[in-house]
Amino acid sequence: ELAHKSNLVHLAHLVGWYDGRVFLGNPSSGHSYVWDLGTNVIDNYYDGAPFTTINAAGQAATFAPIGDGFTGCTEVVDASGATARVVSKHCGDFQAFGPNALSPDGRYLVGSQAYADGFAAGLVRVLDTSTGRVVLEVRDESFLSYGFTADGSLALDVLKGYASSGPVQVLDRCTVAGSCTRVTDEVATPDEFAPPMRLHPLSAR
DSSP: OHHHHOGGGTTOEEEEEETTEEEEEETTTTEEEEEETTTTEEEEEEOSSOEEEEOTTSEEEEEEEETTTTEEEEEEEEOSSSSOEEEEEEEEGGGOEEEEEEOTTSSEEEEEETTOOSSSOSEEEEEETTTOOEEEEEEOSOEEEEEEOTTSOEEEEEEETTOTTSOEEEEEEEOTTSOEEEOSOOEEOSOTTSOSOOOOOOOOO
16 A cells, blocks of 8 residues: 555555654665655655664664675664654764664664674664663574563563574563563474564554
8 A cells, every 4th residue: 555655665664653653764765754644645754864663752763884784873863743853873883783672762772783694683782872882782592573661671582492492482671781581481482483472562652
């Protein structure tokens, strides 16, 4: 249906929604679009880089690789209004990752390396959006998904493929300070592409 409405959103990814508007990012064009559900109109919204996530406060994140893709820039963009406003932008080698979620207050951004090989990344990083510094790295066998809870904790959906009984899935919860707690028992995962548990994204209101 989106393709019928406008070819502007061809190959666009659903980012999330905020205040009656659906946001989409198109990595091919580098643009972000907004679909106003009240008027049923899709418009170009931001040309800096495609949005990858949006939080419940209407703050969005972008990542734009530079050159070989091992370096790049992240931005936090205030998307709560009619026009986008860049809140912060940081570039460097440590930015070579795909932003997955912003904390509810927009202070932290979590993602995994954009150049990871294999089915799922074994490293996630949390950046302080005001400084661009990596404040936390968490390593495990592989992370199926991850994001922030309402209180700002980091939720991690971990797949362990080398358990004696076969692949298992667990959910961990971490503070930005690095203290982690396992919140579920191991759950057998016969098909790693269809895990029994899924994190519900806390990305919009």
